[in-house]
Amino acid sequence: MMNSKMMMAAALMAGAMGSVSAFGAITGVAGQTTWLLTPPAAATPSSLLGPNAFAWDEKQNLFVTNVMCDLTNNPGNSSSPVFGLVSGNVDSHFIHFQQNTAATLVNGQVTFAGKIRGVMFMQNTLDITDIPLGSPSTIYPTGYGWRGLNASSFFSINNNVLTFHFDGPIPTPDILQLRVLTEHVVPAPGVMAMVGMGGLIAARRRRA
Secondary structure (H helix, E strand, C coil): CCCHHHHHHHHHHHHHHHHHHHCCCEEEEEECEEECCCCCCECCCCCCCCCCEEEEECCCCEEEEEEEECECCCCEECCCCCCEEEEEEEEEEEEEECCECCECEEEEEEEECCCEEEEECCHHHHHHHHHHHCCCCCECCCCCCCEECCCCCEEEEECCEEEEEEECCCCCCCEEEEEEEEECCCCCHHHHHHHHHHHHHHHHHHHC
16 A cells, blocks of 8 residues: 555656656647547548548657758748758647538647647658658558648748648648647656656555
């Protein structure tokens, strides 16, 4: 049995683990955005339909070298993007919208734990990063000619916030998709110390 001090430490560990999982992740959404806490099985045509856009985390704490991004200027927007290469420790995230008969236009916002380093919104850059940066449990529409940002849609980034205006008129085969790379945020030393304390407690309980 745990005494009161051990129970308190275990509670702190649980809180710390929750904080660690949030580092490098989506931290909030607004507007017409559905936040998926686990990646979907598929982001292919007709698999995720409106009325909202969907956002989820893909991979965290990846070291990448010279990843092609369609927009790297922050602040910046899709009307005047600066193409560039991103290197370093990053986290990847995905935003998806395909219209249904009830929704053709959505506006929303996604906030991340780390600063946005780059965004991919063209078919080619999305296709070539589906495997290295995408969720391994999600089927992406790699090679699909109508994925990415269409001419009537728009997004902007400012620090760690991405704001979007997606327009998917009916009928159209468009799937509006963005892949977002953010800086990987390292947990504060105090949080890691609490996680370590939790591990010691767990080890003592196994020996008891």
